[in-house]
Amino acid sequence: MKRSLGVLSQWLLMTAASAFLFIQFFRLNAWLFSWLEHAQGINWVFLPAGFRVLLVLGMGLPGAVGIFCANLWLDTDSIGAQGWLSVLLTAAASGLGPWAIKYWMESRQLLDRHLHHITASRLLHFVLVYAVVNAVLHQTIRWSFDLSNSKPWLDVWPMFVGDAMGALAILYTVKFSLTWLRQRANKRA
């Protein structure tokens, strides 16, 4: 019982951390790249996509649920205009979509649950598949609910590019930061 509570509390902590980080990076992206917005909710550079990759791969389901909750919270104002079902499905596509891709890659033995054999190329494959699936899912939902005269065959491209660019920008920022930190540590030693 005590152990189960401990696991549950860690799970909730990771979900909350994931939701918090996603919301903060969503706001940062809006502040930095609002001038690159193609349409409402679609940007040519979408930094939170990179955090989606890191949070879902690193935290697993709690990370995905955190992103789902963050999306629900961010879209609260849209429930009146879009309806709760479209908001719910969009949040599910945003958070649970990447987790489903991770699950699919695990089932094909392209990834393993503990990421023991993850390589740069597998990571890039994940980013690419995730960017395609995320853009297609989001545009399918928008089209199904006929949101703001959506043109899925046009909007899917900026969304795909935005997710891929955002994910690569974050991954390379992490890469160069780690390299810089290691060089600094080596110089001190």
Added chain:
Amino acid sequence: MPSIPHSPLASAYFRFLQLAKAVESLPDGVPMDANESALLEAVVLRWHEGQPMTVREAISLASLGSPATLHKRVTRLRQKDMLSTFSEPGDRRAKFLIPTQQALDHFDQLGRSMQQAHGIQAA
């Protein structure tokens, strides 16, 4: 052997470590040329034998180029974070060359590719 921890936070921490390794080995557009690779291999082989090469020895590898050229290559490899230097506490004059984590990851990647190629051949 103890089993993999089931605590969600510990598992996430280990997964982030694995992710960091994969992120660090992402291609960065500054690949080494064949001459730099040859010098790096020579230096790492000596390090692997337990006798790290000094900078003086590295720039004297006549088969790989002149001392001036080799000195530039050592500098470039250090700038690309493939080599670092260290000195013995008692003798700070001799600088030894050792591979960085990035260089070790590079060889790790080469080893995996070789294993994959063998796997394909065997199949």
